Amino acid sequence: MHGAGGSLMHSLIKEHVIKMLRPYKSFDVPLTLLEDSGVCNDIVFTTDSYTVKPLFFNGGDIGRLAVSGTVNDIAVTGGKPLALSLSLVLEEGFPLDDLDRILTSINLTCREADVDIITGDTKVVERGSLDKMIINTSGIGTRNPLLDRNLEYVNRGSRWLLASNIRAGDKIILSGSIADHGMAILSAREGYSFVSNIASDVRPLNRLIDRALEVGGVVCMKDPTRGGIADLLNEWAEKSHLGITIYEESIPIRDDVKVAASFLGLDPLEIGNEGKVCMAVVPDMVDEVLDAIRELDEGKDACIIGEVTDEFDVVAMKTIVGGTRIIGRPAGDPVPRIC
Numbered sequence: 001m002h003g004a005g006g007s008l009m010h011s012l013i014k015e016h017v018i019k020m021l022r023p024y025k026s027f028d029v030p031l032t033l034l035e036d037s038g039v040c041n042d043i044v045f046t047t048d049s050y051t052v053k054p055l056f057f058n059g060g061d062i063g064r065l066a067v068s069g070t071v072n073d074i075a076v077t078g079g080k081p082l083a084l085s086l087s088l089v090l091e092e093g094f095p096l097d098d099l100d101r102i103l104t105s106i107n108l109t110c111r112e113a114d115v116d117i118i119t120g121d122t123k124v125v126e127r128g129s130l131d132k133m134i135i136n137t138s139g140i141g142t143r144n145p146l147l148d149r150n151l152e153y154v155n156r157g158s159r160w161l162l163a164s165n166i167r168a169g170d171k172i173i174l175s176g177s178i179a180d181h182g183m184a185i186l187s188a189r190e191g192y193s194f195v196s197n198i199a200s201d202v203r204p205l206n207r208l209i210d211r212a213l214e215v216g217g218v219v220c221m222k223d224p225t226r227g228g229i230a231d232l233l234n235e236w237a238e239k240s241h242l243g244i245t246i247y248e249e250s251i252p253i254r255d256d257v258k259v260a261a262s263f264l265g266l267d268p269l270e271i272g273n274e275g276k277v278c279m280a281v282v283p284d285m286v287d288e289v290l291d292a293i294r295e296l297d298e299g300k301d302a303c304i305i306g307e308v309t310d311e312f313d314v315v316a317m318k319t320i321v322g323g324t325r326i327i328g329r330p331a332g333d334p335v336p337r338i339c
């Protein structure tokens with residue numbers, strides 16, 4: 001659970017990693033902000049290790065995940081993804097056919113995201129010391145040329161897309177249906193026949209993000225991966241010291257995902273996604289941003305799911321039956337090892 005994206009992971013990071021790693025220099029976006037990327041001299045830089053189990057699943061594989069996840073973390077901070085590193089840690093005996101399949105998928109996803117692998121490393125460890133393979137991808141991006149124009153509509157002081165930019169009145173856009181990735185992984189792992197049609201949403205989002213920045217007015221963005229939109233919205237509320245109201249009826253979710261999650265006792269709000277983005281947008285621009293991203297296949301189901309308020313400082317959901325439910329920060333993603 002300490003690696004599953006929720007409150008336990010955040011306390012591990014704050015009480016150990018951040019506490020022990022004291023910064024010597026100052027940067028535009030330092031580690032202490034715990035954003036998806038750091039920024040140093042206008043270079044957006046991020047890293048991620050992938051341990052998904054199984055390696056292949058409906059809609060993707062660990063290779064597509066490793067490229068998409070890193071590209072998306074650069075893009076949501078305001079970077080234009082440029083180049084990645086690829087570090088492979090393989091268990092002794094790993095089938096070379098599987099390795100080639102994963103590398104092919106990495107190559108295709110890089111082309112889709114308009115990035116290249118320009119450096120890397122390979123290690124092999126003894127059988128039994130690792131579950132098949134771990135991939136680490138780090139990535140760099142330059143400052144997105146669309147960012148300055150986007151920020152002209154924002155006026156919050158910051159040169160980057162940070163959670164601390166969020167203000168009361170901002171609207172929250174979600175780019176499509178939730179929980180598809182987590183349910184696809186669960187189905188591949190457990191062999192549940194009732195979720196066998198659910199495919200992971202894993203994909204690079206930099207094209208969709210560019211489309212939104214072209215319009216302008218995006219205050220902050222983040223991809224709701226481990227811990228789902230419940231974790232993301234709580235992080236935004238915490239960092240901005242504001243409240244967020246969401247509307248259950250406007251949250252896109254596939255019927256089969258909803259049924260499967262309820263059957264398994266899982267909350268779709270807490271389940272991870274790998275091809276979706278949440279955006280906080282200034283109210284004047286939100287309809288235009290929404291129209292622009294809906295023109296793309298990966299944004300066709302996008303909608304406004306809520307807004308930021310200064311009346312309280314938690315995440316509250318107006319339910320379909322007319323009640324209000326507080327959405328707490330999940331302890332971790334209910335489906336472990338999804339990325």
Ligand code: MG
Pocket residue numbers: 036072073222223225
């Ligand atoms: Mg992220």
